[in-house]
Amino acid sequence: xxGVDVVISEIRSLSLSVIGSITVPYKKKLRRTLDRVxxxxxxxxxxxxxxxxxEIGKEFAEAVNYALQxxxxxxxxxxxxxxxxxxxxxxxxxxPPYSLQIGDGATIAALTxxxxxxxxxxxxxxxxxxxxxxxxxxxxxxxxxxxxxxSILNIGGIANLTILNSDNTHPLGFDTGPGNCLxxxxxxxHLGEPYDKEGTWASSGKTIPLLLESxxxxxxxxxxxxxxxxxxxxxxxxxxxxxTSTSMSSASSEDIQATLLDLSTYSITAALDTFTKQKASxxxxxxxxxxxxxxxxxxxxxxxxxxxxxxxxxxxxxxxVEATAFSWLAFMRISRLPVKLVTSKRMRRLQLGAxxx
Numbered sequence: 001x002x003g004v005d006v007v008i009s010e011i012r013s014l015s016l017s018v019i020g021s022i023t024v025p026y027k028k029k030l031r032r033t034l035d036r037v038x039x040x041x042x043x044x045x046x047x048x049x050x051x052x053x054x055e056i057g058k059e060f061a062e063a064v065n066y067a068l069q070x071x072x073x074x075x076x077x078x079x080x081x082x083x084x085x086x087x088x089x090x091x092x093x094x095x096p097p098y099s100l101q102i103g104d105g106a107t108i109a110a111l112t113x114x115x116x117x118x119x120x121x122x123x124x125x126x127x128x129x130x131x132x133x134x135x136x137x138x139x140x141x142x143x144x145x146x147x148x149x150x151s152i153l154n155i156g157g158i159a160n161l162t163i164l165n166s167d168n169t170h171p172l173g174f175d176t177g178p179g180n181c182l183x184x185x186x187x188x189x190h191l192g193e194p195y196d197k198e199g200t201w202a203s204s205g206k207t208i209p210l211l212l213e214s215x216x217x218x219x220x221x222x223x224x225x226x227x228x229x230x231x232x233x234x235x236x237x238x239x240x241x242x243x244t245s246t247s248m249s250s251a252s253s254e255d256i257q258a259t260l261l262d263l264s265t266y267s268i269t270a271a272l273d274t275f276t277k278q279k280a281s282x283x284x285x286x287x288x289x290x291x292x293x294x295x296x297x298x299x300x301x302x303x304x305x306x307x308x309x310x311x312x313x314x315x316x317x318x319x320x321v322e323a324t325a326f327s328w329l330a331f332m333r334i335s336r337l338p339v340k341l342v343t344s345k346r347m348r349r350l351q352l353g354a355x356x357x
Contacts, residue, residue, distance in 0.1 A: 001026065001031065001034050001035070001038065001086070001157075002023070002025065002026070002031075002194065003023045003024050003025040003026050003063075004023065004024045004026070004059060004060055004063035005021070005022075005023050005319070005320055005322070005323040006021065006022050006023070006024060006063050006064060006066075006067040006323065007020075007021045007320050007323040007324045007327050008020045008021070008067060008068070008071060008073060008078075008327075009324055009327045009328070011327065011328060011331040016142060016324070016327075016328060018316075018317070018320070018324060019071060019073070020067065020070070020071035020073075021317060021319070021320040021323070021324075022066075022067050022070060023319070024062070024063035024066055024067070026059065027059065030055060030056070030059060033052065034086065037052070037088060038087070038088060038231060038232075039185065039231065039235055039236070041232070041237070049102075052102060053102040053103065053104045054104050054107050056085070056086050056102050056103040056104070057102075057103045057104035057105070057106075057107030057108050057111075058107055058111060059103075060081075060083055060103050060108050061107060061108045061110075061111035061112050062111070064081055064108070064112050064114070065111070065112055075112060075113050075114055076113070078112075078114050079114075079115070079331075079334060080114065080115045080116065080117055080330045080331070080333075080334045081108055081109075081112060081114050081115070081116045081117065081330065082116075082117050082118075082120075082326040082327050082328075082329050082330025082331075082333075082353070083103055083105060083108055083116055083117065083118040083326070084101065084118075084120065084322075084323075084326045085101025085102055085103040085118055085119070086101060086102050086103050087099070087100070087101050087230060087231075088100045088101070088102055089230070089232050090131070090132060090228065090229070090230035090232065091232070092125055092129075092130040092131055092132070092228055097125050097131075098122075098125060099121040099122065099125055099131040099132065101118075101119065101121065103118065104118075105117070105118030105119065105354060105356040106356045108356070109356040109357060115334065115355060115356065115357040116355075116356045116357075117329070117330040117333045117334065117353040117354070117355055117356075118353060118354055118356065119353060119354040120134055120326070120329055120352045120353045121134065121352075123350055123351075123352055124341055124343055124344075124350060124352065127344075127348075127350065128344055129226070129341060129343035129344040129348075130174075130226050130227065130228040130343040130344065131228065131343060132160075132175065132228035132230075132343065133154075133160040133162070133173050133174065133175060133228060133343070134325070134329065134339070134341070134343070134352070135152075135154065135160070135162065135173070135321075135322060135325040136152075136162040136171045136172070136173030136340075136342050137171075137339045137340040137341065137342075138324075138325040138328045138329065139152040139162040139164065139171065139173070139325075140162070140164055140170075140171045140340070141328065142314075142316070142328075143162075143164060143284060143311075143314060144164045144171075145164070148278070148281065148282070149163070149164065149165050149276060149277055149278045149281040149282075150163075150164045150281060150282055150283075150284060151163050151164070151272060151276060151281060151282070151283045151284070152164070152283075152284050152286065152311070152321075153268065153272075153283050153284070153285045153286070153287075154179075154285075154286050154287045154321065154322060155179040155180060155264075155268075155285060155286075155287040155288065155289020155290060155292070155295070156179050156180065156287040156288060156289065156322070157178075157179060157180055157181035157184070157231055158175050158177070158178060158179055158181060158229060158230060158231070158234070159175065159176045159177060159178065159179035159264065159267070159268055159287075159289065160173065160174065160175045160176065160228075161173065161174060161175075161176050161268070161271050161272065161275075163275055163276055165277060170340065170342055170347040171340075171342055172225065172275055172342060173226075173342045173343070174225040174226055174227050174228065174271070175227060175228045175229045176267050176268050176270075176271040177220060177221060177229065177234065177263075177264070177267040177268075178234040178260075178263060178264055178267070179264055179268075179287065179289045180195065180264075180287075180288055180289050180292065181231050181234055181235070182234055182235075182236075182238075182239055182260045182263065182264075183195070183196055183199075183202065183257060183260045183261060183264070183292075184196070185235065185236050185239075186236075186239065186253070186256060186257055186260060187201060187257065189236065190253040190257075195288070195292075196257065196292070198291065198292060198293045198294060199261060199292040199293060199294025199295050199297075200294070201254055201257050202254070202257045202258045202260070202261040202294050202295075203258070203294045204254045204258075205252060205253075205254030205255040205256070205257050205258030205259075206255050206258055207255070207258050207259050207262045208246075208248060208251055208255050208256065208258075208259045210246050210248070211242060211243065211246050211248050211251070211256065211259050212259050212262055212263060212266070214242050214245060214246045215239075215242055215259070215260075215263045216263065216266060216267070218238075218242075220233065220234075221267055221270070225275070226342065226343050226344055226345065228343070239256075239260075243256065261292075261294060261295055261298060262298070264289075264295060265295065265298040265299055265302055266302075268299060269299065269302045269303055272303065272306070273303070279305055279306075280305040280306055281306065282306065282307045282308075282309060283299075283303075283306055283307070283308045283309070284308075284309050284310070284311045284313065284314060285308055285309065285310060285311065285318060286310070286311040286316065286318035286319075286321035286322070287318065287319075287321070287322065288319070290310055290318045296308060329352060329353065330353065332351075332352070333351060333352060333353040333355065334355070336351060337351070338350055338351050339351070339352050
């Protein structure tokens with residue numbers, strides 16, 4: 001929730017070129033509000049929710065207009081904006097299931113004078129899917145290899161994995177669990193910093209085996225795929241409950257941070273080892289977690305037979321792969337093309353997103 005990632009891309013049926021990419025930080029007041037609602041589970045009145053929906057829409061529209069100005073591109077040269085939205089809650093296993101993103105698409109369309117595609121997740125959930133992750137179809141489109149298996153590991157707040165096989169079967173895609181989110185929140189709580197730069201603080205501590213065992217015993221890690229999760233599940237409340245239940249309240253904060261880094265490492269490693277066919281297949285990493293050198297080093301140590309690369313090796317800036325994916329999803333929707341989804345037990349194709357023009 002640091003800001004809005006904007007990617008300007010030119011897409012043809014078989015190719016995508018990134019013209020420009022930029023991150024526009026959230027306004028501080030809006031960021032504080034989102035922290036309270038998303039991380040601290042602060043309830044919203046109907047009025048407050050509606051206002052926040054429009055405010056986020058305005059923030060996204062301003063980010064789009066700023067990016068176009070920065071790269072010297074006129075609004076009428078853009079066919080559509082694909083807006084993922086800001087996730088408030090992701091609850092695909094509740095009764096009824098839902099996934100809630102805000103950032104009013106009509107507001108974005110009105111303030112940019114560009115057609116906006118938003119609300120990508122709800123149709124999949126309404127038809128029995130998880131609504132996440134939606135990026136495996138894009139990963140297959142741009143990263144697949146004809147002669148070998150590849151895995152695409154996106155380490156954001158939550159880590160998600162796409163496994164692209166070489167035998168023409170559909171890709172596997174699911175959330176492995178926490179990526180950066182627990183480490184980020186713990187760092188912010190104790191150091192007042194938004195994240196643990198390069199994992200330096202985690203590297204100064206020592207893993208607490210009992211706490212790690214308790215964290216890995218959580219039900220999410222035992223679920224079969226397809227599955228998805230979010231920060232409403234992995235957050236400070238979750239971590240504090242685990243610290244209390246294991247009587248680790250007196251443990252040093254850096255040792256807990258080291259344990260959280262191992263939690264991300266072990267859950268990602270287990271997912272790769274369980275679901276890949278080739279135990280030495282390449283892994284291409286994107287998302288902010290690629291810059292956590294301690295985490296990437298731990299993954300390499302845990303899986304020495306695998307090679308870990310940045311997605312830059314295959315032409316995509318790791319910071320903007322997910323934003324690029326949603327530009328592609330917007331292209332698919334505006335072209336009336338279905339997207340291959342692997343968020344349920346059976347692969348299916350749906351046209352995703354609501355169009356505001």
